Amino acid sequence: MGKVLVFAEQSHGNLKRSSIELLQAAAKSGNTVVAVVFGSHAGDVTAAAAQNGANEVHVVKDASLDSYNPELFTANIVSVVEKVQPSILLASASSTGRDLFPRVAARLNTGIASDCTELNISGDNVTATKPMYSGKCFAKANFENSSVKIVLMRANQLPVAAADTSKSANVVEQAAVKPDLKTLIKEIVKGASEKLDLTEANIIVSGGRGLKDAANFKVLHDLADVLGATVGASRAVVDAGWVGHGMQVGQTGKTVAPTLYIAVGISGAIQHLAGMSGSKVIVAINNDANAPIFQKATYGIVGDALEIVPKLTEEFKKALHH
Amino acid sequence: MKIFVCIKQVPDTETKIKITPDQNGIDTAGIKWVLNPYDEYAVEEAVKLRDANAGSQVWVLSVGSKTRVIESLRTALAMGADEAIVVNAENLDNFSTAKALAEVIKAEGGAKVIFSGKLAIDDNASSVSQMLAEFLNVPHTTVVSKFAFNGENVVVERDIEGGAKEVVQMMTPAVVGANKGLNMPRYASLPGIMKAKKKVIKEIEFASLNIPASDIKVKYSGFALPAEKPPVKMLAGDSSAQASELVKLLRDEAKVL
Ligand SMILES: Cc1cc2nc3c(=O)[nH]c(=O)nc-3n(C[C@@H](O)[C@H](O)[C@H](O)COP(=O)(O)OP(=O)(O)OC[C@H]3O[C@@H](n4cnc5c(N)ncnc54)[C@H](O)[C@@H]3O)c2cc1C
Ligand SMILES: Cc1cc2nc3c(=O)[nH]c(=O)nc-3n(C[C@H](O)[C@H](O)[C@H](O)COP(=O)(O)OP(=O)(O)OC[C@H]3O[C@@H](n4cnc5c(N)ncnc54)[C@H](O)[C@@H]3O)c2cc1C
Numbered sequence: 001m002g003k004v005l006v007f008a009e010q011s012h013g014n015l016k017r018s019s020i021e022l023l024q025a026a027a028k029s030g031n032t033v034v035a036v037v038f039g040s041h042a043g044d045v046t047a048a049a050a051q052n053g054a055n056e057v058h059v060v061k062d063a064s065l066d067s068y069n070p071e072l073f074t075a076n077i078v079s080v081v082e083k084v085q086p087s088i089l090l091a092s093a094s095s096t097g098r099d100l101f102p103r104v105a106a107r108l109n110t111g112i113a114s115d116c117t118e119l120n121i122s123g124d125n126v127t128a129t130k131p132m133y134s135g136k137c138f139a140k141a142n143f144e145n146s147s148v149k150i151v152l153m154r155a156n157q158l159p160v161a162a163a164d165t166s167k168s169a170n171v172v173e174q175a176a177v178k179p180d181l182k183t184l185i186k187e188i189v190k191g192a193s194e195k196l197d198l199t200e201a202n203i204i205v206s207g208g209r210g211l212k213d214a215a216n217f218k219v220l221h222d223l224a225d226v227l228g229a230t231v232g233a234s235r236a237v238v239d240a241g242w243v244g245h246g247m248q249v250g251q252t253g254k255t256v257a258p259t260l261y262i263a264v265g266i267s268g269a270i271q272h273l274a275g276m277s278g279s280k281v282i283v284a285i286n287n288d289a290n291a292p293i294f295q296k297a298t299y300g301i302v303g304d305a306l307e308i309v310p311k312l313t314e315e316f317k318k319a320l321h322h
Numbered sequence: 323m324k325i326f327v328c329i330k331q332v333p334d335t336e337t338k339i340k341i342t343p344d345q346n347g348i349d350t351a352g353i354k355w356v357l358n359p360y361d362e363y364a365v366e367e368a369v370k371l372r373d374a375n376a377g378s379q380v381w382v383l384s385v386g387s388k389t390r391v392i393e394s395l396r397t398a399l400a401m402g403a404d405e406a407i408v409v410n411a412e413n414l415d416n417f418s419t420a421k422a423l424a425e426v427i428k429a430e431g432g433a434k435v436i437f438s439g440k441l442a443i444d445d446n447a448s449s450v451s452q453m454l455a456e457f458l459n460v461p462h463t464t465v466v467s468k469f470a471f472n473g474e475n476v477v478v479e480r481d482i483e484g485g486a487k488e489v490v491q492m493m494t495p496a497v498v499g500a501n502k503g504l505n506m507p508r509y510a511s512l513p514g515i516m517k518a519k520k521k522v523i524k525e526i527e528f529a530s531l532n533i534p535a536s537d538i539k540v541k542y543s544g545f546a547l548p549a550e551k552p553p554v555k556m557l558a559g560d561s562s563a564q565a566s567e568l569v570k571l572l573r574d575e576a577k578v579l
Contacts, residue, residue, distance in 0.1 A: 095481075105449075112539070138546050
């Protein structure tokens with residue numbers, strides 16, 4: 001058995017669900033699980049990391065690591081990898097994970113499989129399955145010539161069980177490495193939404209041109225509020241300027257993998273399906289019974305979105321408060 | 323100054339994917355290949371940067387099967403690129419692809435700015451630009467929707483989670499991974515297409531780059547089509563009945579609430 005290193009991401013001192021998925025999967029493999037956490041609040045999540053499977057937590061508690069910088073994070077991850085000597089490194093295919101770990105792989109002269117949806121760890125070996133060609137097929141990534149096998153997993157792909165509050169971990173504090181940087185993050189412009197990002201959301205309510213105009217997106221936001229969902233959109237409405245590009249789901253937008261995707265007034269063009277066909281349950285609401293979206297959907301409703309969505313919001317309110 | 327753009331040729335999204343009998347890849351017969359959509363933004367930005375800086379040149383570079391990817395290189399030339407290079411190779415992974423790109427850029431005397439797409443829509447990996455930056459020992463930013471060059475540094479806007487953006491300044495040379503929103507890629511003009519047809523595309527054999535076989539780190543196998551979905555369950559009744567039925571199904575049958 002070897003060691004699995006998990007890059008644990010946190011937000012406001014809470015461990016992200018995607019990181020909990022990875023810790024629990026690593027723990028199930030029977031390997032020693034080491035979590036690494038960055039930033040001045042890194043200490044806040046050591047207990048949560050332990051309760052979800054970490055035997056050891058490496059904490060690099062340094063304010064310089066509070067926000068992401070590719071060069072700085074690469075140097076610090078590499079330094080932790082050199083200390084821990086894991087055979088497998090797991091991270092989430094979040095915007096940080098996707099940006100950071102290819103660079104880490106290149107520096108460590110090792111392999112990486114990105115955007116995976118299935119994970120199989122057996123001893124020191126790992127195979128990961130990922131969608132290819134916009135989800136039209138799947139393939140297994142097999143590592144060769146790799147000292148550390150790096151796998152980036154999409155969020156919401158692995159089961160999460162309750163944390164075991166009786167568990168604790170050995171905490172190792174490590175000082176931050178401070179290389180000379182050629183990259184400077186000058187400013188972070190806050191997004192409009194405090195909701196979970198589409199790529200992490202467990203429930204997504206998405207709207208298309210069938211909503212008729214920008215103002216009607218309010219009915220989707222009302223539904224999303226009741227469900228704790230994030231609102232997404234088709235490219236047609238992004239191009240029309242009804243919503244920002246950050247909300248676009250699809251080939252040239254975001255690839256999402258929620259448990260529940262509700263597509264409202266979206267025709268189901270192949271480029272849209274490319275981004276959401278990995279959703280577990282798909283509900284389509286469309287006034288055209290022949291819309292292609294129904295071929296991908298689990299449940300379909302033919303009707304006027306503006307009539308049905310408010311009714312749904314009421315029904316969910318009743319169901320979720322009983 | 324020299325500007326490089328790395329481009330990849332990918333199957334068109336509308337293409338039907340068939341798996342080879344050995345399950346080690348896809349059947350490429352009948353596939354329509356196109357320039358990776360994000361790479362169009364990369365080419366456009368490079369051409370705009372060249373036009374704004376007298377004496378500059380745009381070089382496009384692709385690693386792939388030479389007979390095939392030449393078509394995408396010609397598309398980029400028709401959009402305004404000046405020179406094109408193909409590294410003739412098959413079955414590389416992202417690591418060895420990035421190594422090959424880095425070796426060629428170094429051999430051609432380096433570049434001030436290197437553009438790529440944020441990801442290739444076939445592998446959806448978004449890894450080549452970051453690896454390339456590492457092999458060149460230069461900074462990188464991916465998912466870029468705004469770009470400016472001030473003669474010394476580049477300043478870009480990067481889209482991050484929750485609709486937020488980061489403003490990032492990088493010393494040049496730097497690698498920039500283009501996102502949608504960066505610009506509106508131009509259509510190739512007829513004179514552009516005619517000119518592109520006449521251009522000599524420089525060909526390099528992957529073997530001549532002396533990249534060791536151990537630089538292939540990941541191999542894909544076991545290609546499979548997604549499992550058949552059960553047919554959609556259409557809900558009946560008026561909108562109130564449909565709404566309450568849906569909530570029931572999501573709770574009791576699909577168990578997602
Ligand atoms: C015919 C064929 C067979 C293949 N067989 C295998 C295989 O058996 N095993 C395997 O692991 N992989 C295989 N691949 C994929 C392999 O080439 C790499 O995985 C791929 O190039 C890495 O890019 P990516 O899709 O991860 O790109 P990303 O990292 O998602 O791309 C980001 C950006 O990098 C640049 N870029 C990416 N690739 C290239 C390129 N080739 N040339 C120039 N710029 C590029 C582009 O600007 C692109 O927008 C095959 C590819 C082809 C075309
Ligand atoms: C290179 C490329 C990349 C692309 N990338 C993306 C991408 O990332 N994401 C994406 O989404 N698209 C993308 N597209 C665009 C895609 O092809 C479609 O044009 C787009 O998805 C259509 O959006 P839509 O379904 O909202 O609009 P439409 O196709 O106009 O569909 C509207 C639907 O609403 C229904 N409707 C109308 N009125 C009502 C009503 N009152 N109640 C209920 N339903 C109603 C209609 O029946 C119709 O099915 C891309 C295209 C290209 C060429």
